[in-house]
Amino acid sequence: xERDTHFVLxxxxxxxxxxxxxxxVRSSGVKIHEVYSPYPVHGLEHALGYKRSRLPxxxxxxxxxxxxxALTMQFYMMKFDxxxxxxxxxxxxxxxxxPVSFEMTVLLAAFGMVGxxxxxxxxxxxxxxxxxxxxxxxxxxxxxxxxxxxxxxxEEKIKEIxxxxxxxxxxxxxxxx
Amino acid sequence: xxxxxxxxxxxxxxDFNAGIKKSIMTVLLIGTALLVVGVVLAMMGGGHAEEGAxxxxxxxxxxQRLFANVWINNVYFTGIAIVGVFFxxxxxxxxxxxxxxxxxxMLAFGNWLPIAAILMIASFFVMGHDLFHWWHAExxxxxxxxxxxxxxGKGAFFYWPMEKGTFPVFYIAxxxxxxxxxVFFFTKFKKIxxxxxxxxxxxxxxxxxxxxxxxxxxxxxxSSVSAWDWVMSIDTHWFSTLFGWYVFSSWFVxxxxxxxxxxxxxxxxxxxxxxxxxHVHDLGKFVFGFSIFWTYLWFSQFLLIYYANIPEExxxxxxxxxxDVYGGFIFVNIAMNFVLPFLVLMTRxxxxxxxxxxxxxxxxxxxxxxxxxxMVQPGTLGHNGGIGFMEIGMFLVYGSAVALVVLGGxxxxxxxxxxxxxxxxxxxxxx
Numbered sequence: 001x002e003r004d005t006h007f008v009l010x011x012x013x014x015x016x017x018x019x020x021x022x023x024x025v026r027s028s029g030v031k032i033h034e035v036y037s038p039y040p041v042h043g044l045e046h047a048l049g050y051k052r053s054r055l056p057x058x059x060x061x062x063x064x065x066x067x068x069x070a071l072t073m074q075f076y077m078m079k080f081d082x083x084x085x086x087x088x089x090x091x092x093x094x095x096x097x098x099p100v101s102f103e104m105t106v107l108l109a110a111f112g113m114v115g116x117x118x119x120x121x122x123x124x125x126x127x128x129x130x131x132x133x134x135x136x137x138x139x140x141x142x143x144x145x146x147x148x149x150x151x152x153x154x155e156e157k158i159k160e161i162x163x164x165x166x167x168x169x170x171x172x173x174x175x176x177x
Numbered sequence: 178x179x180x181x182x183x184x185x186x187x188x189x190x191x192d193f194n195a196g197i198k199k200s201i202m203t204v205l206l207i208g209t210a211l212l213v214v215g216v217v218l219a220m221m222g223g224g225h226a227e228e229g230a231x232x233x234x235x236x237x238x239x240x241q242r243l244f245a246n247v248w249i250n251n252v253y254f255t256g257i258a259i260v261g262v263f264f265x266x267x268x269x270x271x272x273x274x275x276x277x278x279x280x281x282x283m284l285a286f287g288n289w290l291p292i293a294a295i296l297m298i299a300s301f302f303v304m305g306h307d308l309f310h311w312w313h314a315e316x317x318x319x320x321x322x323x324x325x326x327x328x329x330g331k332g333a334f335f336y337w338p339m340e341k342g343t344f345p346v347f348y349i350a351x352x353x354x355x356x357x358x359x360v361f362f363f364t365k366f367k368k369i370x371x372x373x374x375x376x377x378x379x380x381x382x383x384x385x386x387x388x389x390x391x392x393x394x395x396x397x398x399x400s401s402v403s404a405w406d407w408v409m410s411i412d413t414h415w416f417s418t419l420f421g422w423y424v425f426s427s428w429f430v431x432x433x434x435x436x437x438x439x440x441x442x443x444x445x446x447x448x449x450x451x452x453x454x455x456h457v458h459d460l461g462k463f464v465f466g467f468s469i470f471w472t473y474l475w476f477s478q479f480l481l482i483y484y485a486n487i488p489e490e491x492x493x494x495x496x497x498x499x500x501d502v503y504g505g506f507i508f509v510n511i512a513m514n515f516v517l518p519f520l521v522l523m524t525r526x527x528x529x530x531x532x533x534x535x536x537x538x539x540x541x542x543x544x545x546x547x548x549x550x551x552m553v554q555p556g557t558l559g560h561n562g563g564i565g566f567m568e569i570g571m572f573l574v575y576g577s578a579v580a581l582v583v584l585g586g587x588x589x590x591x592x593x594x595x596x597x598x599x600x601x602x603x604x605x606x607x608x
Contacts, residue, residue: 043607052525060523087484095483098476 005146006174007033008158009132010167012141015041021143021165022047028161030153033146036136055113055120062112063105070104071097130175143167182604185451187595191443193588201577201584208573215567216243237561244304245557246567250575251300252407253431253549255293256424257579260432261286262363263396266389269382274602275459278452278593279440284370286435287363288586289579294356297407301352305345308557311335311413314342328413335410351406355399362392370594377596400425408549411556415493417478424552426471430514431545433463434538439583441531441538448592451604454529458608461528464538465518471545472515496555502563503555510551513544546572 010025012018018041025032032048035041078084079092089096118124133142145158159170219239265283268276276283306312315323317332332341335348365388373381401421409420417423437460443449444457482490497503518537527533547564554562594600 056525087486089484095480098480 004174004176005148006172007132008145008147008155008162009169009171009173010143010145010162010165011133011135011169011171012143012166013139013168014166015141017166018141018143019044019047021162021167024165025143025145025161030145030158030161031149033144033149035141035143036132037141038137038139041141055117058116059109059113062116063109065112066104066106066108067101069108070101074100132173133171144173180601182451182601187593187600189448189592190590191448191584191588191592193584197584198581201580204573205577205581208570208577210570211566212570212574215565215570218565219243219567237558238307241307242558242561242567243571244300244307245554245562246571247296247300247304248308248407248557249546249549249553250571251293251297252553253428253546254289254575254579255297256428257432257435258286258289258293258583259359259396259400260428261436261583262290262359262366262392263400263429264432264436265366266362266392266396269386269389270393272386274599275456275606277597277599277603278449279436279456279460280594280597281370281590281592282439282443282449282587283436284363284366285439285583285587286432287359287366289582290356290360290363292578292582294360297356298349298352301349309410309413310556311410312345317342325414331413348406351402355403358395358399362388362395366392367590371590373594373596374591379598381596382598400428408552411553412493412496414489417482417490417493419474419478423471423474423478426467426474427545427548430464430467430471431542433460433467434541434545436460437464437534438538438542439587441535443592445531451593451600455606455608456603457531457534458525458529459606461522461534464534464541465522465528468514468518468522468541472511472519475511475515497551500555500560502560503551506547506551506564510544510547513540514548542576543572 010021012021015037018035018037022032022035022044026047026049035044035048037044074097075092078097083091085091086093086096132144133140136142143162145162147155147158150158162170216239219242222239261283265280265287267273268280268283310316311328311331312335313323315321316325316328318324319329329341333347335341335345336343337347339346366385369381369385369388373385404421404424408424409416437457440449440452440460441457444452479494482494485491497507517540521533521537522528550564550568597603
């Protein structure tokens with residue numbers, strides 16, 4: 001994506017102020033790009049109105065894939081490819097296949113979930129993360145607002161809303177990507 | 178500091194009113210009627226007795242089926258009662274905050290324990306000889322044609338310090354000690370809880386925590402040994418090293434389902450306002466997780482026996498799977514206790530909404546009864562068993578009696594531990 005992006009940042013010092021600010025800013029019609037904080041703030045995801053993650057669906061589908069792969073593999077090997085009598089059981093002895101199927105289910109569900117999470121969060125090794133403010137790893141909460149998304153509202157208006165919601169600083173930040 | 182939980186009525190008591198009593202009594206009456214029909218049918222079904230005699234061994238009497246039913250429900254509902262106390266103790270030992278307002282609901286199930294103790298000990302004296310193969314003196318008599326070297330080797334576990342084949346002192350002593358300590362711990366918990374309601378402060382919480390820890394140590398041993406005694410010894414030759422856990426997990430799922438149902442029932446009646454869908458979600462997770470744990474143990478037991486195929490072990494499953502009476506119930510058991518709860522409770526929404534949990538928990542309470550039915554009946558009745566009027570009637574009679582006792586006990590004390598130090602934390606519980 002070759003474009004310049006311009007953000008307005010509100011810097012907050014207190015998590016309670018931040019929580020109220022998020023509600024205020026959202027109710028005034030400004031769309032928040034993201035909030036960065038040094039530690040998990042309880043209930044922030046609800047205040048921001050995030051939808052529930054669809055990661056469990058991916059986990060379920062990858063799990064099903066694991067089960068089917070494991071069962072197919074075992075039935076093919078034990079019944080058709082190289083039938084062997086083991087313990088006097090049938091070639092296709094279903095109970096014997098359960099432990100391997102279970103393990104494959106867990107393995108693929110876990111790998112698939114991690115993979116999907118990394119792709120959807122853009123966590124590739126060569127990714128250049130946007131650093132809005134270095135103090136978000138220390139003691140400040142930062143609310144980032146994308147000006148392009150909120151083009152209907154003037155930059156000054158947004159800054160005013162942020163300042164009145166309790167931000168101790170209101171800064172600009174741009175990225176060339 | 179403002180405590181938001183103080184906005185609720187913390188002094189509430191469960192009102193065990195005539196309406197609820199009447200509906201439970203109706204179930205009790207239906208159960209009794211079905212039981213009477215079942216007993217009459219069993220008495221008239223004389224044909225079975227001859228079959229039993231032909232098959233060798235003892236002739237089958239109709240009352241044996243009644244005895245087996247009493248025993249299934251004794252063991253099953255004792256389990257639900259003790260799991261209430263166990264889950265209560267776990268909350269304190271783990272210093273859990275989320276569960277604070279529902280701890281009294283868990284503890285209430287212990288009210289059944291004293292009655293369960295009397296029923297179990299009395300029925301053992303009346304029915305023990307018919308239920309337990311090892312209570313036959315000739316098995317231990319080397320001169321007898323019935324002499325059984327394997328059971329003779331296990332004899333001391335039942336009869337010590339008496340002569341084998343005489344009177345099972347050790348067995349009865351264990352039964353009395355287990356029930357004695359269980360009831361002791363239950364009354365101890367109740368006493369501390371009552372003192373906490375009266376006096377407040379955190380000292381009772383610490384006291385409860387220590388006693389919970391002692392109880393858990395005792396329960397770890399007693400739950401396993403009671404499973405060997407009361408259930409596994411029915412199939413006297415057979416053994417399984419994880420049987421104690423298997424029975425415990427079955428008890429635990431049934432107990433958790435009963436606790437969840439009671440919490441949802443109380444919420445529906447307008448009690449426990451501070452308990453919201455987050456707490457129900459956690460209970461749902463317990464039910465879901467331990468259903469899978471039960472399946473894990475069931476399958477671990479089955480797979481090893483199936484794979485090794487040693488006659489003395491596989492007889493347990495052959496007796497069940499190849500039986501026209503019990504064969505189908507093996508699959509009913511897995512479907513009710515694993516497949517359905519697993520599929521229905523998998524999503525987050527299902528665990529947060531009462532309707533799904535009500536459905537699954539009811540299913541599980543019946544399902545784990547079927548599990549105990551499959552543990553007890555094949556060894557005691559052979560092909561004379563099955564699920565008929567008598568089984569359904571007896572289950573309803575026991576179930577409604579337990580409901581009467583548990584709700585009666587719940588109504589006596591405070592519904593909410595109003596001085597629990599973590600009540601506020603629990604109110605803000607959020608997942």
